[in-house]
Amino acid sequence: MTGMNVDADALREGLAYQQSLLAALGDDDPAEVQAQAAAHIWALVNEAGDDLRTRPEPGEWSVLLCIAHLTDAEIVMAGRYRWVLAHDQPELVGYDQALWVDALHRADEDPADLLRQFEVLRVSNIELWRGSTEAERARVGLHGERGPESFDLMFRMVAGHDRVHLDQARRALEAARR
Numbered sequence: 001m002t003g004m005n006v007d008a009d010a011l012r013e014g015l016a017y018q019q020s021l022l023a024a025l026g027d028d029d030p031a032e033v034q035a036q037a038a039a040h041i042w043a044l045v046n047e048a049g050d051d052l053r054t055r056p057e058p059g060e061w062s063v064l065l066c067i068a069h070l071t072d073a074e075i076v077m078a079g080r081y082r083w084v085l086a087h088d089q090p091e092l093v094g095y096d097q098a099l100w101v102d103a104l105h106r107a108d109e110d111p112a113d114l115l116r117q118f119e120v121l122r123v124s125n126i127e128l129w130r131g132s133t134e135a136e137r138a139r140v141g142l143h144g145e146r147g148p149e150s151f152d153l154m155f156r157m158v159a160g161h162d163r164v165h166l167d168q169a170r171r172a173l174e175a176a177r178r
Contacts, residue, residue, distance in 0.1 A: 010145050011145070011146065011147055013145075014143070014145045014147065015146065015147075017146070018146060018149075018157060020164070021156075021157040021158075021160030021164065022156060022160055023160070024160035024163040024164050025156055025157075025159045025160035030129075030155050030156045030159035031126050031130060031155075031159075033159035033162060034126055034155075034159050034162060035122075035126055037118075037122065037162045037166070038115065038118060038119045038122060040162075040166050041067055041070065041118070041166070041169075042115060044063055044067075044166070044170065044173070045063070045067070047173065048063045048173050048176075051063070051173055051176040051177060052064050052111060053107050053108075054172075054176035055172070055176075056171070056172045056175030056176055057175070060172065060175075061101065061169075061172060062107075062172055062176070063172050063176075064109065064111055064114075066165050066166075066169035066172060067114050067118075067169065068105040068109065069097055069101050070118060070161075070162065070165050070166075071115075071117055071118045071121075072095075072097065072100045072104065073097070073158070074117075074118055074121040074125065074158075075117075075121060076095060077125060077154065077158055078121050078124065078125055080092050080154060081125060081128055081151060081154065081155070082128075083141060084139050084140065084141040084149075084150070084151050084154070085128075085132070085136055085139055085151060089142055090141050091141070091144060092141040092142060092143040092144065092149065093144055094143065094144050094145045094146075125155075125158075129151075132151065136151060137151045137152040137155075138150055138151070138152065141154075
C-alpha cells in the first residue's frame with residue numbers, strides 16, 4: 001500500500017473486526033439499518049431514565065457512553081467517506097475509541113445534544129450514500145490498521161457497528177438494573 005505499513009497481526013485483527021461488523025449487519029440494507037439507529041437510541045435514552053449514566057462495572061461504558069461512541073464514530077466516518085470520495089486512496093487514520101470517550105465526554109453530558117449531533121451527521125451520510133454511484137462506492141481509502149476499505153465496505157460496517165453498540169448499550173442497561 002502506498003505510504004503505509006500495516007502490521008500482519010494488526011491486519012488479521014482488523015479483518016476479523018470487519019467481518020464481525022458485516023456479520024452483525026447480515027443481508028440487511030445498510031442504509032435502512034442506519035436510518036433506524038436514531039430511533040433506537042432515543043428509545044434507549046427514554047427507557048434508561050436514571051440508569052442512563054450508570055456504568056455496569058468500572059471501566060465499562062454506560063448507555064450514555066455507548067451513545068457518545070456512536071456519535072464519535074459518525075463524526076469520524078463523515079470525514080472518511082468524504083476523503084475517499086474526493087481523494088485517490090487517502091490514508092484513513094484509526095482512532096482509539098476508549099480514549100475519545102474518556103477524553104471528549106462527561107458523565108453529565110446531555111444525551112439530547114449527542115443525539116442531535118448524531119442525527120444531523122447520520123442523515124447527511126445516508127444522503128451521501130444514496131446519491132453515490134457504484135463507481136464511487138468502489139473508491140478506496142487505506143486504513144492504517146485494516147488496509148484498503150471501500151466506501152461501500154465502510155458504509156456496511158457502520159450499520160453493523162450500530163447494532164453492536166446498541167446491543168452493548170442494552171446490556172449496560174440490564175446490568176445497571178441488576
